[in-house]
Amino acid sequence: MGDCWLRNPGVTDMMQKALRHFDGQRYWLHGWVIMPNHVHVVFTPVAGNLLPNIVQSWKSFSAKSANKLLERHGTFWQEDYFDRYVRDLDHFERILWYVAQNPIVARLCEKPEDWPYSHVGAD
Numbered sequence: 001m002g003d004c005w006l007r008n009p010g011v012t013d014m015m016q017k018a019l020r021h022f023d024g025q026r027y028w029l030h031g032w033v034i035m036p037n038h039v040h041v042v043f044t045p046v047a048g049n050l051l052p053n054i055v056q057s058w059k060s061f062s063a064k065s066a067n068k069l070l071e072r073h074g075t076f077w078q079e080d081y082f083d084r085y086v087r088d089l090d091h092f093e094r095i096l097w098y099v100a101q102n103p104i105v106a107r108l109c110e111k112p113e114d115w116p117y118s119h120v121g122a123d
Contacts (some may be wrong), residue, residue, distance in 0.1 A: 004036035005076070010117050011066045012120050015039065027054055029094075031120035033102045035076075040099045042120075059064050096117050 003110035006012055012034050019041060023029045026049040030042040041058075045051055061078035086092045112120065 005066060006039070006117075007071055008066075008070065014065050014069065015062050016117065018058055018065070020055075022054075026057075029119075031096050031099050031118070033099050033115065033118035033120070035102055035106065035108075035117075041100060042095055042099055051083060055083075062068055069116045095106040 006015065016032075019029060019039075020082050025046065025055065027043040027045050030043045030044065043054070044062065045054060059077045059081075066076050067073060082115055084095070086095060098121040100112040103109045103118065104112065109115045112118065
C-alpha cells in the first residue's frame, strides 16, 4: 500500500547505510527492517542523544537522498513516527521478533534471513 519507493535497491542501500552511519556514536542499533513502504528500527539512544533528533536526522538525510536517486521532489516520509518505550527484556525480544517477521507477514519472503533489507540481533 502507498508509495513503495523503498523497493528501489539504490534507495534501500542508502537507507541501510544511513541507519548504520552513527551506530555506536549516537545510538546502538539492535535491529531494523526496510519494507517497500516503511521502516522499523529498534535502537537505544546513546546518552545525550534524543530520540526525536535521531529520527529527524534519518528522515531528513534519507528523504533528500532518496528524492535525488528517484529524481523526484516533495515529501518522502510521513511527518510523524511511531515509537514505543521498551519495558523489559521480554518486551524487547517480542519487538525484535515483530520486526523480523514483517517481510514474512507481507509475503515478501518465507524466513527472516531471506529478506536482504533487514538485520535483527547481534553482529
